[in-house]
Amino acid sequence: MDITDRQAADHAFLAALYRSAYYPDAMVDRGREILLRLRARIEAERPADLAALYVLTHAATDEFNALLDDGFDIETVAREEIAGDFWFVATAYGFTDADIEELIATRDW
Template structure:
């Protein structure tokens, strides 16, 4: 998911934070779907795992020059 997010950022070249948020929120929805699959299989993504993913989203944003991105905005639709 993170590699796909990077590919979308490189392809779309978001000009500002709202454009980046559109991409990261779509990736967050994919993460939510993954969590649903874990739940259906009797597993779960623990809080530590969710927080680690949030930090990875922050890392990706910073790597592409969005150093002022707020991680909670990047992952706004996150469940759990």
């Protein structure tokens, strides 16, 4: 699928985690894939409002929750980086009034 938002297409998701030796690249890759799928779903479904956006971000957050079971340590740095990328995606698609805490409200991390 082609990403129509150029800013979203060029964004380096989870960049700080890739720069740190603390986070295994394979786990960060899985997190990046979650964010790429979120971006693709927003492109495909074009949520009409915040409520519809939050349905998509909560599903993606639940996928991050599942990474915990596989040993991905989502501590302070990772939490901030992941939340920041959720915020980036929301704002890139015009949801500038999205609440960052609501975007990831279903998190277990």
